[in-house]
Amino acid sequence: MYQSLLKQTTDFQLYIFAFDDISCDLLRRMNLSNATIISLKEFETPELLSVKSNRTAAEYCWTCTSFTIWHCIQHYDLDHCTYLDADLLFFEDPKVLTDEMGEKSVLITEHRYSPEYDQAALSGIYCVQFVTFKNTPDGLTALKWWMDACLEWCYARFEDRKFGDQKYLDDWTERFEGVHVLEHPGGGVAPWNSTQYNYFTESGNVYLRSTDGAKNRLIFYHFHDFRYCVENSFRLTAEQYVLGNDLKKIVYGAYLKALANVAAQVQALDPAAVFHENLLPLKWIKVSLSRRVKFLFKGHYKNYVKSKALNLRAKCP
Numbered sequence: 164m165y166q167s168l169l170k171q172t173t174d175f176q177l178y179i180f181a182f183d184d185i186s187c188d189l190l191r192r193m194n195l196s197n198a199t200i201i202s203l204k205e206f207e208t209p210e211l212l213s214v215k216s217n218r219t220a221a222e223y224c225w226t227c228t229s230f231t232i233w234h235c236i237q238h239y240d241l242d243h244c245t246y247l248d249a250d251l252l253f254f255e256d257p258k259v260l261t262d263e264m265g266e267k268s269v270l271i272t273e274h275r276y277s278p279e280y281d282q283a284a285l286s287g288i289y290c291v292q293f294v295t296f297k298n299t300p301d302g303l304t305a306l307k308w309w310m311d312a313c314l315e316w317c318y319a320r321f322e323d324r325k326f327g328d329q330k331y332l333d334d335w336t337e338r339f340e341g342v343h344v345l346e347h348p349g350g351g352v353a354p355w356n357s358t359q360y361n362y363f364t365e366s367g368n369v370y371l372r373s374t375d376g377a378k379n380r381l382i383f384y385h386f387h388d389f390r391y392c393v394e395n396s397f398r399l400t401a402e403q404y405v406l407g408n409d410l411k412k413i414v415y416g417a418y419l420k421a422l423a424n425v426a427a428q429v430q431a432l433d434p435a436a437v438f439h440e441n442l443l444p445l446k447w448i449k450v451s452l453s454r455r456v457k458f459l460f461k462g463h464y465k466n467y468v469k470s471k472a473l474n475l476r477a478k479c480p
Contacts, residue, residue, distance in 0.1 A: 267339035268302035270295035289332040301341035353385035354404035391439040
């Protein structure tokens with residue numbers, strides 16, 4: 164994600180919160196020119212530490228989301244701050260998205276679910292993937308409310324119209340002043356809405372074409388539920404989603420190459436470093452003989468793909 168941002172613009176500073184000492188040390192050794200690495204010791208507050216033991220690692224990360232934004236605004240005296248999920252890849256400068264806010268103080272992005280994937284009732288109308296807060300009374304009021312709400316309750320279950328840190332955003336356009344909902348179709352494309360578009364390249368840029376014929380540049384794609392798998396393969400996203408061939412080739416192909424390049428950089432610094440989560444077993448593939456055969460001979464099946472089928476070549480600086 165960082166490298167894709169750097170490819171589009173140098174007018175940014177990325178504040179990376181490292182949730183373990185190994186990651187913190189390695190990230191600092193990478194000497195990323197436009198990044199500030201923040202350790203847990205620098206960031207965690209007594210309030211966060213008081214709930215940490217009662218939440219899973221994922222739930223604690225969600226609890227911390229709003230606190231990371233507050234920390235950056237207050238500690239670095241920023242006039243605005245945008246939270247980014249780590250599994251994004253930028254294809255254009257995201258400034259066009261924040262410019263859309265105008266004088267508003269908070270920017271949120273809808274899931275824009277395709278009808279067949281509508282999960283708004285459980286996962287929320289809006290996605291905590293790209294959320295901007297300005298250092299204004301309206302912006303800080305909304306942010307502080309979110310912090311307090313997540314401190315009180317932030318779990319990976321649906322309960323009393325809440326889910327994680329995300330369902331809290333559902334009523335923000337009514338609850339707070341100065342909230343803008345992103346309109347640009349190229350911000351927030353993800354597996355749950357990808358079937359609404361065709362994907363193509365033109366003059367080196369990636370474009371979306373919606374069913375009404377409208378053409379827009381892809382600003383960023385959210386690679387939700389991407390997983391490294393055993394046998395040197397990947398699951399592009401969860402099995403429930405259908406990904407078109409144009410999307411796989413253009414967008415996922417770019418992501419896999421970017422991951423390979425960064426993996427090479429990490430291993431050049433530390434050959435023993437693990438740069439991915441625990442490898443996912445291929446249970447979904449191996450449960451069926453026909454799936455196993457197709458995956459073996461073609462190198463891909465549905466949302467699963469072998470790295471050798473993509474001819475990935477990493478560029479190590």
